[in-house]
Structures are given as C-alpha cells and as structure tokens.
Amino acid sequence: MKALVLVCLLGLWGAAPAFAATSPDEMLKDPALEARARDLGRELRCLVCQNQSIDDSDAELAHDLRRIVRQQIRAGASDIQIKDYLVARYGDFVLLKPPFKATTLLLWLGPLLVLLGGGALAFAQTRGRRAPPEAAELSADERRRLDAMLTGDPGA
C-alpha cells in the first residue's frame, strides 16, 4: 500500500511540468531554445502570484514575461542578460533564488553562523563538564582489603 502511494506521488512529481502554464502557441520552435526559456522561466518569480514561477503561473503578467524571455532568447540574449533586464525593472524579487551579495549575506550565511555559534556553545559546555572528579586516596584499611582481594588470600 505504501509502495502504491509512493508510486502515485512519484508519478505526480514526474507529471508536474505538464501543469505548467506555457501554452503551445507561445513556445519557441527550436526545442533547445525552448528548453532554455523553460529553465529560465522556472527561476523567475511571477510578481502577481509571488510564490509561483512565471513558468507555472497563468497570470497575465507571467504570460507577458514569458513572451519577453522568449523574444530576448530569440534575439540572442544570454540568460544573465535576460535576468539583468528583469532585475532592473522588478528588483531582485523577480529572482526566485536570491543573489549572493552584501544585503543578502545574513540570509545565505545565517544558518552557518547559527551552526557555528551553537557548536561553540555546545563545545564549551561539554568541555566544562568533562573535568575529572578528584580521586580520593584509599585509606590504610581499604588498601589492606584490596590487596587481600587481589592476592586471593581469604584470611584477611
């Protein structure tokens, strides 16, 4: 049963591109260029729906942006040029993956900082606790009984 559910879920996942909003009439004729446009579209945010890519969204603006991406690809623009074109108009928000720069340092490095800070704290804590307890000397009587046990002399 679990296997069946898993197979169904995998099937859904595999079928996901079929849900994309790109309609046949806006596709490029060259399959390689169209594939580039699709990949690029998945990295660009639809600014109306905000949590969908322009490849997924059926919004009017997403449609316009898909058309612009394809126009520029046909005109020979590189992926970076197309992204720059859109960032100049909509800001970094149009990129679903935020760029690595001064204002996003905390975003990218925050988890690492938390890990390092937590690690340092945990290290300091466990090291403090590992201080060995002071071993008390055996008394003369205890020493005598221990010797007796070790030599196996039952008379002691």
Place this chain on the structure above:
Amino acid sequence: MSTALPSDGGGAGKGDGRRRLVYLLPVLLFVGVAMALGVGLTRDPEQLPSALLDRPAPALDLPPIQGGDRPGLASADLKKGKGPVLVNFFASWCAPCRIEHPIVSRLAEEGWTVLGINYKDKPEDARAWLGNMGDPYARIGADQKGLAGIDWGITGVPETFILDRNGRIVWRFQGPLQPRELERDVLPLLKSLAP
C-alpha cells in the same frame, strides 16, 4: 551546585554568574527573534519597493488613446521642470481604478500634474470610462501591449508613481490610492517637491 559551599570562596560565585548568563541566552535569543519577526511580519508583503526608486523614469513613447482628446505621453513630458508629476497606470477593466478615481481627480483639481498610462485597454472602453467618470489626466499614453508597464516594473493596475521635476522616480504605490495614502504620503511629498 551543592558543592558551592561558602568555603569555596569567590571562584564558585564567578562560575555561578557565568552560568546565569548562559540561562539568559535563550531569553535574549527569543527577544531578538521576536523583535525581528515583529517588524517583518507586520510589513505588507504586497507592497514591494520599486527597483526604479531614485532612478530616472524609464523611457516612454506612447501614442494617445485612439479617438481620445488627450495627447500621448513621451519621456519629454515627464520632466518639464515645473514641479513634480504623478504617473498613474489605469484601465477601464480595472475595478480598483474606479475606487481610486476620485482621489486621482482630486489631485488634478488641486493643480498637480497627473499623467495617465492606459494599460492594456481597448480604445473605445477607455474613452467610455473617461467619459463616464471624468478625465483627470493632462496627457494619456496608450500602452496596449503592456510593454511600458513592464519597463516601469508594474505588476498590475492601478499603480502610481511620483516623479520629481527632473523626471526621477521618488515614490511608487501599488493598488488603489486611498485617503490614507493621499494624506500620509502623496500630498506631503508633492508639497516638498513643489518649487
């Protein structure tokens, strides 16, 4: 802790203080996170800062609405040097535009220059809408394909920009202007930019 007898002297007291600081750490962390979230979660995610703020307005060269009585809109019209101008994206099919129309009209009546960009509209619909509601715009550019909209980074209509006398964008608002924005942002800004 039971070993911290008075006879242990200052050493134990120091360790105690440090331990107390460690106990405070989660509290401080919580306060920090709560403050960050308090600021972050009360902001309106629908209102994005424009990438064009403090930059010259994108180039425009739009024809007038077909059959309309207002001239079209080009870059030169944005910086006539007389004072700030408002650029308002609108469409007849846009319900929120109807809501903000009285505010836009009031700004025009008070003497501010309001320029319109008619976004993805049919000329006859736009003419009818302006005829019914009144036309507050000094000039109207018809952006039938929405390309000017993309150049200006709009995500829908209505959107309103305020430009200073040199044609730089100093303010952008997404959605219908309401009395709140008018009193809080628009009027003070226009007055501060006026010669």
